[in-house]
Amino acid sequence: MTTMSTPASDPLTRQVSHQVSQSVFDGSRLRVVLLVEVYDGAQQQFLETYEQLRSHVESVPGHISEQLCQSIENPSQWLITSEWESAPPFLSWVSSEEHVRMVKPLHSCVRDTRSLRFHVVRETSHPTAGAEPARGGLQTPRIGDGVIRHALTFTVKPGSEDVVAKILADYASPEPQVDDTTRLCRTSLFLHGNRVVRAIEVRGDLLAALRHVAEQPEVRAVxxxxxPYLEQDRDLGDPESARVFYTRAALPAVHHVTAGERDPAARRHALSYPARPGCGMRLAQLLAEHDEAAADDPRSAVLCSTIFQRDDVVVRLIDVRGDLAADPAVTLGLPDAGRVAELTTLLDGPAPADTSAAEGGVLARALEGARMEPVTDRRSPDA
Structure with missing residues (x-):
């Protein structure tokens, strides 16, 4: 019989709010599982490419261990698992341009891949003399709402924003039912300058939903x-070009919190927080901490918040009751005015000369500058 190495009452276990259904900031270890199907006859090329990747990833901060496994039933099926001290260092590495370049040689020998990411909640232990204890902590399981949240972001050529907005708004919604277990719930699209952000909510299999949407004729036409208006060229008829584009466009959800209330009159807004180089993850964490604290405040106009982050792009999607500008501090995710100064050190742009005035005109101007223009917000009938 095996025993759990860290019982639920252990102080190392991370206690999480029942209102937070998703977060990468709880400090628990991360297990990444990559399912790989290799082309017949390409195993040697796959192994050589993997060895180059492995020798590099061993030096990435936060990486603990890695395993490469081959199926005992189908030699074309491989499994790569890795363990990380926590989610942030993995997400920073996997979204880097260096990672995009390093995995490119894999595409010629791999038919299909699927990446899965899990927090370590419980584990068995077989102590070995002299072995170091695993770094990172365990957490209590989260109670989710069954919805997967994800976003894509890309930039268009300056001056083309109005044309692009019209194209993205004027199309027929795809069939929401993907299969027996997967359904599209909501698609929200926003513009901030020349940056487009498309956030989606899915029940079931996110990958199946993304493939379903990409195959719809109306979506392909859009x-x-x-x-012609994209700053990054792509050819959707070329699998490699499409893969690189969508890899760079991925904007993962790193935190979701809800106040536990529903209001049919609530409106969805998006706020963009351009971070200083290298500060995106810390900025997202700061906003997540503030949103989690504000979720317990019945006076808050924000009913739920999802934070998306990749590199120095940070987007906060919020459902708000009443006027967005009624309380700029809370709407911006800054109920604690005393920490506004920290936010200014993380944002890309000049800091206000007098942060003591942040609760007045400075926050109002910051809200206006962060506010993204809505293009479309569509819900499926039974979302």
Whole structure:
């Protein structure tokens, strides 16, 4: 019989709010599982490429261990698992341009891949003399709402924003039911300058939903129509070009919290927080901490918040009751005015000369500057 190495009452276990259904900031260890299907006859090329990747990832901060496994039933199926001290260092590495370049040689020998990421909640232990204890802590299981949240972001050529907004708004919604277990719930699209952000909510299998949407004729027509306006060239007919584009466009959800209330009159807004180089993850964490604290305040106009982050792009999607500008501090995710100064050190741009005035006009101007223009917000009938 095995025993759990860290019982639920252990102080190392991270206690999490029942209102937070998703977060990468709880400090628990991360297990990454990559399912790989290799082309017949390409195993040697796959192994050589993997060895180059492995020798590099061993030096990435936060990486603990890695295993490469081959199926005993189908030699074309491989499994790569890695363990990380926590989610942030992995997400920083996997979203880097260096990682995009390093995995490119894999594409010629791999038919399909699927990446899964898990927090370590419980584990068995077989102590070995002299072995160091695993770094990172365990957490209590989260109670989710069954919804997966994800976003894509890309930039368009300056001056084309109005044309792109019209193209993205004027298309027929795809069929929301993907299969027996997967359904599209909501798609929200925003513009901030020349940056487009498309956030989606899915029940079931996110990958199946993304593939389903990409195959819809009306969606493909829209994607082709905006191609001439993109700052990053892509050819959706070329699998490699499409793969690189969507890899760079991925904007993962790193935190979601809800106040536990529903209001049919609530409106969805998006706020963009451009971070200083290298400060995106810390900025997202600061906003997450503030939103989690504010979720317990019945006076808050923010009913739920999802924070998306990749590199120095940080987007906060909020459902708000009443006027967005009624309380700029809370709407911006800064109920604690005393920490506004920290936010200014993380944002890309000049800090206000007098942060003591932040609760007045400075916050109002910051809210206006962060506010993204809504393009479309669509819900499926039974979302």
């Amino acid at each position: 994607e082709e129509a905006i191609n």
